[in-house]
Amino acid sequence: MNYVITKLLYEGKAKKVYETNCQDVVVIEYKDDATAFDGTKRGIINNKGIVNNLVSNYFFKILESNKIPTHFIEQIDERKTAVKKVQIIPVEVIVRNIAAGSLCKRLGLEEGAILKRPILEFCYKNDALRDPQVNQYHILALELATEDEIKKIEEYSFKINDVLRNYLKQVNIDLIDFKLEFGRYKGEIILADEISPDTCRFWDVATKEKLDKDRFRRDLGNVEEAYMEILRRLGLDKKVNKFNSELKGE
Amino acid sequence: MNYVITKLLYEGKAKKVYETNCQDVVVIEYKDDATAFDGTKRGIINNKGIVNNLVSNYFFKILESNKIPTHFIEQIDERKTAVKKVQIIPVEVIVRNIAAGSLCKRLGLEEGAILKRPILEFCYKNDALRDPQVNQYHILALELATEDEIKKIEEYSFKINDVLRNYLKQVNIDLIDFKLEFGRYKGEIILADEISPDTCRFWDVATKEKLDKDRFRRDLGNVEEAYMEILRRLGLDKKVNKFNSELKGE
Ligand SMILES: Nc1ncnc2c1ncn2[C@@H]1O[C@H](COP(=O)(O)OP(=O)(O)O)[C@@H](O)[C@H]1O
Ligand SMILES: Nc1ncnc2c1ncn2[C@@H]1O[C@H](COP(=O)(O)OP(=O)(O)O)[C@@H](O)[C@H]1O
Ligand SMILES: [Mg+2]
Ligand SMILES: [Mg+2]
Numbered sequence: 001m002n003y004v005i006t007k008l009l010y011e012g013k014a015k016k017v018y019e020t021n022c023q024d025v026v027v028i029e030y031k032d033d034a035t036a037f038d039g040t041k042r043g044i045i046n047n048k049g050i051v052n053n054l055v056s057n058y059f060f061k062i063l064e065s066n067k068i069p070t071h072f073i074e075q076i077d078e079r080k081t082a083v084k085k086v087q088i089i090p091v092e093v094i095v096r097n098i099a100a101g102s103l104c105k106r107l108g109l110e111e112g113a114i115l116k117r118p119i120l121e122f123c124y125k126n127d128a129l130r131d132p133q134v135n136q137y138h139i140l141a142l143e144l145a146t147e148d149e150i151k152k153i154e155e156y157s158f159k160i161n162d163v164l165r166n167y168l169k170q171v172n173i174d175l176i177d178f179k180l181e182f183g184r185y186k187g188e189i190i191l192a193d194e195i196s197p198d199t200c201r202f203w204d205v206a207t208k209e210k211l212d213k214d215r216f217r218r219d220l221g222n223v224e225e226a227y228m229e230i231l232r233r234l235g236l237d238k239k240v241n242k243f244n245s246e247l248k249g250e
Numbered sequence: 251m252n253y254v255i256t257k258l259l260y261e262g263k264a265k266k267v268y269e270t271n272c273q274d275v276v277v278i279e280y281k282d283d284a285t286a287f288d289g290t291k292r293g294i295i296n297n298k299g300i301v302n303n304l305v306s307n308y309f310f311k312i313l314e315s316n317k318i319p320t321h322f323i324e325q326i327d328e329r330k331t332a333v334k335k336v337q338i339i340p341v342e343v344i345v346r347n348i349a350a351g352s353l354c355k356r357l358g359l360e361e362g363a364i365l366k367r368p369i370l371e372f373c374y375k376n377d378a379l380r381d382p383q384v385n386q387y388h389i390l391a392l393e394l395a396t397e398d399e400i401k402k403i404e405e406y407s408f409k410i411n412d413v414l415r416n417y418l419k420q421v422n423i424d425l426i427d428f429k430l431e432f433g434r435y436k437g438e439i440i441l442a443d444e445i446s447p448d449t450c451r452f453w454d455v456a457t458k459e460k461l462d463k464d465r466f467r468r469d470l471g472n473v474e475e476a477y478m479e480i481l482r483r484l485g486l487d488k489k490v491n492k493f494n495s496e497l498k499g500e
Binding site: 106117 | 270275358366372384387391392
């Protein structure tokens, strides 16, 4: 279908969201802007928007084929995708397989420690409060979601972990952890936002090399290369060619 | 029974725990020492140990009669009680009815805000990590408790909230929030530690006056008087007489 962008609804840290001529549909545009540590660190990762758009759409299609309902409709161009307009549930879901990032400090774990069971965490999406960790009871008391919604969100999140973890293993990537957002669409909970190197930790299985936004967060260098490597592992690098020959230096 | 103290097992911030001639039984001795803010603030609250011993035992007996299994066996003297020796689960359970303390800052709530539903929180009992908030998945991954144990602990905690809230309402006290510890005893989960003005927030229903350790934490004055007032409301002040006439200035 031909969705016509009518107005910028929201500009976030990494994406813009546009209204379209269809009231149930918004267009997401992926930017190259990168932020970390609650927005205190800022920078640009060249072509990040293109990579994240492709990678996220690719994962969402895999998830759809595994019976996870998502907001994905269709890609519009290299940085833009049409998605179902949801009412975002202001709760971020984090799923962790291996200890990394804030968890290590919080629980005194070594980075890389294998968790005996995946850990699911909720954060209240609230910049002023710096996205505090919450549990299901906080979510119910604050009326951010209902009991049934929380149950669905947990169920989907663990399933997404299984599907993506198995998939990524085949291309020699360990899925360390990732962040999800869900929304309400016509009375149902569906997966929204993005799944990309911005929102996941990906480590090379053999070398443990980080192939995600931690390269930016921690100034590890080769940031753009890491994003491109994810594209390559997923076999999506040829696709970019179609949109953006500059990426390959042509 | 006559339990004979054989050895000091552990001295904590507020209590001492002694081994006895019976291997399944320890004696808890309540001290007047008070600490707050992860032990950074320290002081003495005169007769606190006597009040907490009486109050805690009183609540534990009420809970037992409401089918909550507890460690309580029998009071030995004004500061000492014989309890079942448990393997403490290193998780503190906090139940909240009204927003107060750390929750307000964390979630941007006014102190005194009525929560639409009681909130249950878990903290990993670990001084070095400053008792970080955790959820059931952290507890499982760290193998602090099993799924069945967590379920039992949640069920008991909400039931304890109902019983104590209703009970305290009758003596014009609002139960704002409280902290519990559970332990394993002969394969079962039972309530351990204490329930007292040290571990609860109690507000006078009419005046909202604080009758708990917040008077010490926040230097509100009349700390000893608040602990004594709880004793009076529960009708336990006459009991103290028996042990300690000094308390009443005789
Ligand atoms: N399908 C959707 N419908 C409506 N809003 C969405 C959808 N998917 C994601 N969003 C929201 O769009 C915004 C995306 O922009 P982003 O730069 O990630 O924002 P933020 O700075 O809040 O993280 C987020 O607020 C996200 O919750
Ligand atoms: N029934 C019990 N059996 C064994 N240990 C217990 C029991 N009840 C409470 N405890 C433990 O005894 C100690 C009580 O001392 P306290 O001063 O409260 O310690 P802390 O400074 O660790 O809070 C705590 O570590 C508590 O977990
Ligand atoms: Mg975002
Ligand atoms: Mg204690």
